[in-house]
Amino acid sequence: MLARAVTHALVGLEARRVEVEAHLQGSLPAFTIVGLADRACQEAKERVRSGVRSAECQWPEGRITVNLAPAALRKEGAGFDLPIALAVLAASGQIPRAELERHAVHGELALDGRVRPVAGVFAVAEGAKRARLPRIICAAQTAPEAALAGIHPVPVWHLAEAVAYLRGELEPEPIPPRNGVAPVAGPDLADVHGQERARRALEIAAAGRHNLLLGGPPGTGKTMLARRLPGLLPQLDESASLEVTRIHSVAGILRIEHPLVTTPPFRAPHHTASAAAIVGGGRGPRPGEASLAHHGVLLLDELPEFVRPALEALRQPLEDGVISVARAEGTALYPASFQLVGTMNLCPCGARGDPAVACTCSSQRLAAYGNKLSRALLDRFDLVVVVPRPRAAELAAGESEASAAVRLRVAAARSRLAEHTPARDEKADALLTRAVEQLPLSGRGRARVARVAATIAALSGGDAVESAHVAEAISYRAPKELKGQ
């Protein structure tokens, strides 16, 4: 007796159809799972067995073989528990087989038969939708997430509920979709006193999606400023929102209350993070912090403290907006078009740039510190600002402009930039040429200044890039002390 349930396995962000076949034979009792299942998947046996009993169904006697097809695809995780349980029940005739085959199934089982939510439901639901399956049976908590894929979810709390539903005895209550929830308020720029230059740089970075590097002695507010960038960014549009939701779903970090991610994500991995943690990887690769920051902000606090492979691995996504993680089993592509914000001290001891303390670093240590960041990575930062230590008078000052006001200007500049990139007028061109000769500015440096100048022009509301815009852009180039000179 054979029955089949359909589910999906994730390869990167892509859902691949997996058929869960269960076969019963009258012989000595046994339960085997074949089809390249990993540990968590093999352990499904125990959960399924006690789950079925808890659902007051009968555990079939004899030999049960479960095959996860295609056999060559590696299957990971606990999402196969529910499809295995239902396939076994269908094979033993306890639920109608034809009915089961018309559903996608995804979920983990508790020993008492409850259905637990698992990561990646959104991607699985998308796969089911593409496979033209009309409904997906999943944990009730993840039903709103599945609904985002445009498929009809069947929310179940318990295996018994799924069984009753498939028998046609029960129609589970639909879970109302919970999208478009107002964004949670992040830290506000109004808390930052003084720091006019850095605030301006944040605004330009937000408007032009430029990568930003904040340098300066410790305690001057670099991290505080960096954390306020996401609050200046406009909401995600629909397609971006779905892309981010897919990645966050696979990583299992979606919020159950409002699964659709509409605000630009903000990720700030600790500086001990490995290269795999940042760009993604592991067996059956998982998205890294860079992908989780897709369409949002990736903050690397204390940039030079990160291990060099992790920093160098960021060069590909910074260039192409995607990360390809190659493993023996295949290559997974993760979108990773993020805005990079870095903070760093000016020297290893941190005193440089602080008038109150003397720097004790030797010239060798200084040079080694500068060399930690490759020129190639430093070149990716369009805006570099050295944040000086604020005076006591600034710290005592009243409130400054709030994020909401800046966000309006940023949104206006974004829509202007989307229409057309402002071109440089004659004087602006002349100034840029002069800067290239005099400073000197490399080819890449020139392109950076031109990009930033276009954003500044858009922020000012003009149609053309004027020489003042180029001049301002020049002031945000990387100072020589960060280049190890």
Place this chain on the structure above:
Amino acid sequence: MNELALAAFAAEHGIHPRTEARTARFAAFSMRFDARGYLGALERQGLRWLARSDRAFPPLLREISDSPSGLFLRGDAPPELLARPAVAIVGARACSGYGAQVARMLGRELAAAGLVVVSGLARGIDGEAHRGALEAAGATVAVLGCGVDRDYPAAHAELAGRIAATGLVVSEYAPRVEPAPWRFPARNRIVAGLAQATVVVEARERSGALITADFALEEGREVYACPGEITSALSAGTNALLRLGATPLTSSADVLELFGLEAAVEVEVDLDAPARAILQRLDGPTSADELVRASGLDAGVAAAALSELELAGLVATSDGVYRRTGR
């Protein structure tokens, strides 16, 4: 030719080339030494040899007590460059932003007035002094503490190339001689020896730059020291020099006076209103934020004005603060 043999002998045995070598080992060496072949090999590398007995050898350097037997030269400039009025600018490798700016400003202004800027190609003050002179399209000489063909420190290879293009890179050490700690004090005597005056920009309490100043004092040359904050470790050496009677350096005019030279006329630049407003308020090191508040300008406008001033050479920035370069 005996001088060249001595330099080659010293390179081969890793010793300091002394003026007299009367050992049997040296006698044997100079017997089989092929001076013509050696000079030919030098020429193929684009290097030259300037013996002390040569008429073009700088007279000031010939005067010093431990004058080198000759100099290896890299660069296209004639050896007479070394005999021109010169000033040495030396200081700490790990210098502050202030020190770097002073060194660059002095290098630029002294070279623009026609002096040759001599220094040691080291990181920090030395490199900035060379860069300043190059900025002014002036002449500059780098004295190495290793073989003249080597670029040490490696980070200054490009700078050495630019110096050799218009000035000279010189060393008493034959090509391929490795840098060694004991060679640098010896190098410093040549730096001081080539110049009528030595300027110490920033120096810690026990800095190599002070050795240069000592050599200069011994030879009766003028020594200038840039005053620094008394609490700064980087100025401990220079402030100690001042206490011992070195001349305080308050502007490049102090040095030019010694040579009877006038400062090169600064070209007046047209500045727009925001740039003028910023320049007016720039008095000592100031952060961009303070300038924004003092001038009442928008942060963006102030940033543009600062860039403009920087391009005009009136303002320099380091570690997030801006300073006027001239006065």
